[in-house]
Amino acid sequence: MQNEEIKEYIISQEPEAKFDETGEWLNVIINPLSWRLLAEKLKNADLQLDYLFCLTCIDWKTHLTMVYHLTSTKYRHSIVIKTDINRIAPQIETVSDIWRTAEFHEREVFELFGVEFLHHPDLRKLILTDDFEGYPLRKDFEDPINMIKL
Amino acid sequence: MELREEIVENNKEFPGQVVPVPGGGIIVSTFEDIVNWARSNSLWPLTFATSCCGIEMMSVASSKYDFSRFGFEVARATPRQADVIIIAGTIVNKMAPVLKRLYDQMADPKYVIAMGACAISGGPFFYNTYSVVKGADHVIPVDVYIPGCPPRPEALLHALITLQEKIKSRLTLDQLRQPNTQ
Numbered sequence: 094m095q096n097e098e099i100k101e102y103i104i105s106q107e108p109e110a111k112f113d114e115t116g117e118w119l120n121v122i123i124n125p126l127s128w129r130l131l132a133e134k135l136k137n138a139d140l141q142l143d144y145l146f147c148l149t150c151i152d153w154k155t156h157l158t159m160v161y162h163l164t165s166t167k168y169r170h171s172i173v174i175k176t177d178i179n180r181i182a183p184q185i186e187t188v189s190d191i192w193r194t195a196e197f198h199e200r201e202v203f204e205l206f207g208v209e210f211l212h213h214p215d216l217r218k219l220i221l222t223d224d225f226e227g228y229p230l231r232k233d234f235e236d237p238i239n240m241i242k243l
Numbered sequence: 244m245e246l247r248e249e250i251v252e253n254n255k256e257f258p259g260q261v262v263p264v265p266g267g268g269i270i271v272s273t274f275e276d277i278v279n280w281a282r283s284n285s286l287w288p289l290t291f292a293t294s295c296c297g298i299e300m301m302s303v304a305s306s307k308y309d310f311s312r313f314g315f316e317v318a319r320a321t322p323r324q325a326d327v328i329i330i331a332g333t334i335v336n337k338m339a340p341v342l343k344r345l346y347d348q349m350a351d352p353k354y355v356i357a358m359g360a361c362a363i364s365g366g367p368f369f370y371n372t373y374s375v376v377k378g379a380d381h382v383i384p385v386d387v388y389i390p391g392c393p394p395r396p397e398a399l400l401h402a403l404i405t406l407q408e409k410i411k412s413r414l415t416l417d418q419l420r421q422p423n424t425q
Contacts, residue, residue, distance in 0.1 A: 229374075239371075240371050240372065240373060
């Protein structure tokens with residue numbers, strides 16, 4: 094499916110969505126509160142975006158941005174969903190029951206950025222030790238023992 | 244002569260002196276020297292590699308470089324049968340207790356080689372990270388350090404031979420720590 098058709102569909106479901114086509118993929122910027130409902134539609138309805146191939150987070154110092162890369166194994170089109178969340182107490186609905194792979198990736202984002210995924214079935218740290226303090230991929234993370242300031 | 248050269252020079256031959264007697268000769272040596280000579284020529288490395296230096300280590304084990312020429316042929320998959328651990332790669336905080344445990348499980352006498360920049364100091368890529376141990380010698384004592392990223396196979400061979408010379412000269416950390424047992 095072409096980008097124009099994808100945009101039309103997304104606008105019909107989520108009128109507030111904004112688009113950015115400067116990069117390799119079609120970026121869809123949405124409100125975090127509408128993400129959960131939209132995600133279900135993206136996977137099951139016309140677009141058939143059944144494969145979440147990347148889930149990550151960006152720390153912009155003022156806010157965090159969740160980034161979801163989706164693709165369709167049927168139509169071979171891909172889009173990127175971006176949504177800004179609050180940095181002080183970041184929360185967003187989980188999509189782990191929609192794309193099972195997210196269960197893993199959300200745990201990773203949880204330990205590295207401190208984003209709380211609401212209704213996640215098993216939100217524990219993934220790789221870091223359970224007693225690890227802080228969120229190491231945040232820009233203001235400090236570790237006076239292991240890291241020097243650049 | 245420089246100390247290093249002296250050590251090399253002193254360890255070329257079988258330890259001891261030949262006392263000529265009619266019809267041949269007798270070698271006079273100390274028991275300790277012979278034990279160290281035997282040990283240094285049969286060092287079994289532990290199969291242990293945490294990153295890319297491991298590839299170089301495998302290369303040294305294979306036929307092109309072949310560390311079995313110097314007595315390192317039998318890489319053991321269990322620390323209980325190994326004499327030397329070559330720390331080939333980055334040691335992260337979660338790996339550190341595992342490394343310590345492997346070292347503790349090795350039978351005395353045991354020797355340690357830190358191979359590459361990561362094992363020496365945390366590494367050129369990972370030095371400023373929350374997850375990396377800044378040098379394996381924070382965890383276990385190291386006898387020989389090899390710089391490089393990764394070191395050439397020849398460098399590892401050189402380190403292995405250096406370790407042998409150290410053992411023969413009774414200078415490894417293990418020998419210095421327990422001077423009466425050997």
